[in-house]
Amino acid sequence: MKSFDKEIRGMFDEQKRSQRLEFLHKNFMHANWKDGDVVYVACTAFGDDLMKSISKKCEQLKPGARIVTLTRQLINSDAKAFREINRSHCHTNFGPATAFVYERIDPMALEKDREKRMEQKG
Numbered sequence: 432m433k434s435f436d437k438e439i440r441g442m443f444d445e446q447k448r449s450q451r452l453e454f455l456h457k458n459f460m461h462a463n464w465k466d467g468d469v470v471y472v473a474c475t476a477f478g479d480d481l482m483k484s485i486s487k488k489c490e491q492l493k494p495g496a497r498i499v500t501l502t503r504q505l506i507n508s509d510a511k512a513f514r515e516i517n518r519s520h521c522h523t524n525f526g527p528a529t530a531f532v533y534e535r536i537d538p539m540a541l542e543k544d545r546e547k548r549m550e551q552k553g
Contacts, residue, residue, distance in 0.1 A: 460484060460488065465493065470498045475525070482503050486505040494538070495534065499533075502529060503531075513533040
C-alpha cells in the first residue's frame with residue numbers, strides 16, 4: 432500500500448486521491464464487499480457451487496458497482512441483480528481468457544421498470 436500511495440495516488444485528481452483503497456489477504460468469501468465499487472474475481476478454476484456463492488455475494492453490492500470475472504460468468508438469480516455490460520477476450524500468462532464485466536442493477540429501478548411494462552400492457 433505504501434508503494435501505491437507513493438507512486439500511483441498522486442496521478443489521480445483530488446477527489447479520487449481521497450478515496451480509500453484496500454487490499455485484503457483473507458478468504459474473500461468472509462470479507463465484506465457491500466461498500467465495494469469494483470470487485471475483481473479471477474475465477475478460471477472455480478466450480479459451479481463457488482460461482483453461485485460469489486454471485487449471491489455480488490447481489491449485496493450497491494447499485495452501480497462493477498464486477499469483473501475472468502473466464503467464468505456470474506450466475507444471475509431470479510432477482511436479476513446484475514447485467515453484463517462488456518466482455519473482452521484477453522491473453523493471460525496461462526492462455527486465452529474472457530473477462531466479463533457486470534453492473535449491479537438498482538433493485539428499485541428494476542421494480543419501476545416492471546411496473547411500467549405492466550401499465551403499458553394493461
